[in-house]
Amino acid sequence: MSALPPALPLPPSMRVFQRGWLSANNILFIGDDATALIDSGYAIHAAQTVALVEAALNGRPLDLLANTHLHSDHCGGNAALQAHYPHCVTAIPVGEARAVAAWDQDALSYRATGQQCARFTFQRTIAPGDVMTLGDLSWQALGAPGHDPRSLVFYCAHQGILLSADALWENGFGVIFPELEGESGFTEAADTLDMIARLDLRLVIPGHGAPFTDVAGALARARSRLDYLRADPRRNADNAVKVMLKFLLLERRHITMAEVVALFETNQLMAGARRRFLGGEALQAAERTAAALVRAGAARREGDLLLNHD
Ligand SMILES: [Zn+2]
Numbered sequence: 001m002s003a004l005p006p007a008l009p010l011p012p013s014m015r016v017f018q019r020g021w022l023s024a025n026n027i028l029f030i031g032d033d034a035t036a037l038i039d040s041g042y043a044i045h046a047a048q049t050v051a052l053v054e055a056a057l058n059g060r061p062l063d064l065l066a067n068t069h070l071h072s073d074h075c076g077g078n079a080a081l082q083a084h085y086p087h088c089v090t091a092i093p094v095g096e097a098r099a100v101a102a103w104d105q106d107a108l109s110y111r112a113t114g115q116q117c118a119r120f121t122f123q124r125t126i127a128p129g130d131v132m133t134l135g136d137l138s139w140q141a142l143g144a145p146g147h148d149p150r151s152l153v154f155y156c157a158h159q160g161i162l163l164s165a166d167a168l169w170e171n172g173f174g175v176i177f178p179e180l181e182g183e184s185g186f187t188e189a190a191d192t193l194d195m196i197a198r199l200d201l202r203l204v205i206p207g208h209g210a211p212f213t214d215v216a217g218a219l220a221r222a223r224s225r226l227d228y229l230r231a232d233p234r235r236n237a238d239n240a241v242k243v244m245l246k247f248l249l250l251e252r253r254h255i256t257m258a259e260v261v262a263l264f265e266t267n268q269l270m271a272g273a274r275r276r277f278l279g280g281e282a283l284q285a286a287e288r289t290a291a292a293l294v295r296a297g298a299a300r301r302e303g304d305l306l307l308n309h310d
Helices: 043-057 078-084 094-101 186-197 215-231 233-252 257-266 268-278 282-295
Strands: 014-017 026-030 035-038 064-066 089-093 124-126 131-134 137-143 152-156 161-165 203-206 254-256 299-302 305-308
Touching: 014 043, 026 043, 035 131, 043 078, 064 078, 064 131, 089 094, 094 124, 131 152, 186 215, 215 233, 233 254, 233 257, 233 268, 233 282, 233 299, 233 305, 254 257, 257 268, 257 282, 257 305, 268 282, 282 299
Parallel strands: 035 064, 064 089, 089 124, 161 203
Antiparallel strands: 014 026, 026 035, 131 137, 137 152, 152 161, 254 305, 299 305
16 A cells, blocks of 8 residues: 555654543644644643643744544643634634534534533634645645544645544544434445545554554454444444543543443433443443443442543
8 A cells, every 4th residue: 555665754843742542642743834733632631732732842832723623532622722822723624613613512522422622712624625734744634524524634645644533543443423323424434444545655643542554454453343333333332332431431530330320311422322222221331331341441340439440
């Protein structure tokens, strides 16, 4: 697939801040003329995000902040960066403009997931096909629906680099959220993987995890995972509720089982996944999901308390 030599270092104008699962990775561009940041992490890490950017910019302002998509772990630092860099232009995927302008927390998924995101504004939108200069390099925005219907990824043909957001990780991809609400997502995710396979890539910088060069291997793993989920949509729902509960555990460190039960009764996505796909009462879903996280080593149980475990 790749005609370019593997494992070339990053272009000198590019820095990757590899974060964790609560905060997405941030990619900073320091060009001769302008600076830019792609994605800003989760709200509770916002001060750390600003500090990372400020230290790397060494006195220069941040000129552009762009988001691949508006899940809370990708844009939770937007408000803090806007406060710190008042002249920074914020650019969001075009499909989200109305929801952000009105700060419609239902359309923006924050209410549905129980996640938090400080309100931010935007000055520009980015549509699939748009070309931007980041770090003196030309990057094209490409539509990447599946995980999120309005997500973009950014491709630099000259360098063979893709900022893949949650459309492709080294091992998998983000939850296929639209399917949880009865909308199409598997087909779009498969098409997005096909689109990525047609790019000439030597390096992928994902939204979570380390940058990787074995793009063909990652695509094969992602396709196999997608086939597995698609064969029985309960698998996607089961995975989604585990991921959402783990996210809340990462944020809060511990959560009572009564709260987990309440999530399966009232949280739009978790209760919806239970009713639509998983079946059973909220109590059963809570116990089953908590037990699955404990088995996976992602949580510990102490009586009625579920604790984060890394
Ligand atoms: Zn996402």
